[in-house]
Amino acid sequence: MTEAMKTGAIKVRGVHRRFQLGDQTVHALNDINLDITQGEYISVMGPSGSGKSTLLNMLGLLDVPDEGEYWLAGEDTVPMSEEARAGYRRDHIGFVFQSYHLVPRLSARENMELPMVLAGIPPAERRKRLAPVIQRLGLTERADHKPEQLSGGQRQRVAIGRAIIMQAPLLLADEPTGNLDTHSGADVVELLEELNAQGVTLMVVTHDMALGQRAKRRLRMVDGAIVSDDTFAISSSEEPAL
Amino acid sequence: MIRLQDHFTFTLRSLTRTRFRTTMQLVAMAIGVLAVVLLTGIGEGGRRFVMAEFASLGNDVLVMLPGRKETTGGLPPLTGEGTRDITLEDAQSLMRISDVERIAPIVVGTSRLSISGLSRDSLVLGTTQDFFSIRDLAFSQGQAFTTREGSRSRSECILGATLRDELFGPKRALGQWINVADYRCRVTGVLTDSGTGFGFDMSNALILPVDNAMQIFNTEGLFRVMIQIENIDAVPAMTTAVEQQMKLRHDGQLDITIVTPDSLLSAFNNVLLIMTFAVAGIAAISLLVAGVLIMNMTLIGVAQRRAEIGLLKALGASSKEVRLLFITEATLLATSGAVLGMLIAEFILWGLRFKFPEVPFATPLWASVSAIGVSAIAGILFSWIPAQKAAKLPPVLALQAQAGK
Structure with missing residues (x-):
């Protein structure tokens, strides 16, 4: 996979996703059409159960639409095999979860290293790539601690480190500040926006109005459909910090 | 693809x-294997021990005992019709059969031994010179009986190694006189410690010339007659020949039994092999239990690590890799x-061998x-099933199992 092919451009056409909950069918995604260009900063908001997370999972190739097309990096991912999607996830997508999802028995460094291990990158190259990321995240002194020895903000920074270590062009964040206090939440948001400023496509799913309104482009979902898609002129970096 | 080294x-x-x-999990598996290896090791040790006992009697030796032992049914001899003794003359007559190389009549009993006021009971065996060659017994001191058979004046005896130590300690045994009941004999030889063999612990026995022993025990009948033959292949023919000879001497009645070492050996071997297999079977069940335990632990592991599996897949691990990781772990x-x-x-x-050096405890390969x-x-x-389950888990479902970490 050459660097030139790595792009976070997204094209979604007529995507539906239904879940069976008991005898009731939930239409979690209802005819989603979406175009995202590389480097955009998008927030997805909406009430609980509106399909925000399903959309994020689908965009992150964790979930597969029942119908429709999802084009990522110039290819329709819907007909792909699970194995091929795994490769796409590894090379194109970075995840940041509300509950961090760090492997408890691995140190901060080992957690961040994990995607490179799975990609089969040699240890020397892994060390070379890790050093600047650890430094940038301010985790130099904490790199050998286990997640349980880290604060929530530090854990989320480890998770971000893990999301960006493969230089994925698309960063998907599901309530990235949901478990954090205001101060560490602001830190994490700042870090994500910095990455976006460097050209990474950033999509944040959130309940938090203040966080949602920092994005230039704001999607609003209700009952599995995108009801509004507005782009604002103000760049988030010109606004005061949270 | 994940690198092999990273995989491990x-x-x-x-x-x-x-x-x-x-x-x-380690303990579960270790106990399973421990059971198999230990139980078969002990069983095999016992089998080899018994086999060695029989092997000390050569393959070319028949044993004749008084009485007819039939394996078929029938009424027990209620009439009290006793079997006729095998006499010394009977035994000697067997030498006339061609192909009989040596014979050794045996009389066995216990008797009180005493030397200078000390006394103890001991196994006393009466036999002839040839007994030592048939049984391959060696002497650490002295030699076998010096006088030829038939002379009543002989008063010699030979001591087993243990008995020698117990009676004489550090003192010289050779040439000393021992009282056996009211009979006196001079020690002319001491056996090397060859352990037990064919039921008798030779190291604890005092061996006398057969006629003297028959006098002491006041008997005309022999306990056993060992017959060594020249040609091993002739065992069945020889058995018949000996039976014919005895029948002739006993007025047409077949009242002796001949045991061939081979038949004894194979009978015992079969029994012991079956025992070893039975023990191994029991052990195999414990191994199976350990295997099921491993499967359960892996299943629990999968349940506990759903979130991690989902994460690995989200980070780009393929189903195959997740499966392989779990299988490697379990293996x-x-x-x-x-x-x-x-x-x-x-x-x-090893500890058992150390404690009981005479039994060769060893697990068969x-x-x-x-x-x-x-x-x-x-x-x-057993890890395949849970691993398969782990691999099939859709990442989104797995991640919903919030580990909270």
Whole structure:
């Protein structure tokens, strides 16, 4: 996979996703059409159960639409095999979860290293790539601690480190500040926006109005459909910090 | 694709950093293998011990005993019709059969031995010169009977090694006089310590010329007659020939039994082999239990690590890789558990050999190999199902199992 092919451009056409909950069918995604260009900063908001997370999972190739097309990096991912999607996830997508999802028995460094291990990158190259990321995240002194020895903000920074270590062009964040206090939440948001400023496509799913309104482009979902898609002129970096 | 070395690092970390779970699984597997190796080792030790006992009697030796032992049914001899004794003359007559190389009549009993006021009971065996050659007995001091048979004036005896030590201690035994009941004999030889053989502990016996022993025990009948033949292949023919000869001498009645070492040996061997297999079977069940335990632990592991599996897949691991990780983990566990169990078992067997040097406790190779093999297969097979389950998990479902970490 050459660097030139790595792009976070997204094209979604007529995507539906239904879940069976008991005898009731939930239409979690209802005819989603979406175009995202590389480097955009998008927030997805909406009430609980509106399909925000399903959309994020689908965009992150964790979930597969029942119908429709999802084009990522110039290819329709819907007909792909699970194995091929795994490769796409590894090379194109970075995840940041509300509950961090760090492997408890691995140190901060080992957690961040994990995607490179799975990609089969040699240890020397892994060390070379890790050093600047650890430094940038301010985790130099904490790199050998286990997640349980880290604060929530530090854990989320480890998770971000893990999301960006493969230089994925698309960063998907599901309530990235949901478990954090205001101060560490602001830190994490700042870090994500910095990455976006460097050209990474950033999509944040959130309940938090203040966080949602920092994005230039704001999607609003209700009952599995995108009801509004507005782009604002103000760049988030010109606004005061949270 | 994940690198091989990283693959092992990952599984090793997952084993070494979740100590409790790993320890429990190791113990389960180790106990399974321990049971197989230890039980078959003890069984095999017993079998070899008994086999060695019989092997001390050569393949070319028939044993004749008084009385007819029929394996078929029928009424017990209520009439009290006793069997006729095998006399010394009967025994000597067998030498006239061609192909009989040596014979050794045997009389056995216990008697009181005394020297200078000290006394103890001991096994007393009466036999002839040829007994020592048939049984391959060697002398550490002195020699076998010096005078030829038939002369009543002989008053010689030979001591087993243990008996010698107990009677004389550090003192010289050769040439000393011993009272056997009211009979006196001079020690002319001491046997080397050859252990037990064919039921008699020779190292605890005092051996007299057969006629003297018959006088002491006041008997005309022999306990056994050992017949060594020249040609091993002639065993069945010789059995018939000896039976014919005895029938002739006993007025046409066949009232002796001939035992061939081969028949004894194979009978015992069969019984003992079946025992070893039965023991191995019991042990195999415990191995199976250990395998099921491994499967359960892996299943629990999958349930506990759903979130991690989802994460690995989200980070780009393929289903195949997730499956492989789990299988490697279980296989590593199973084989190290098996090796651990085998080492412990071998250590215990070593201890047993040390404690009971006469029994050759040793696990047959097939038992060790199959124990390790079965445990490895159980490890792989029983981890296959949970690993398959883990791999099939859609990442989004797995991630919903919030680990909270």
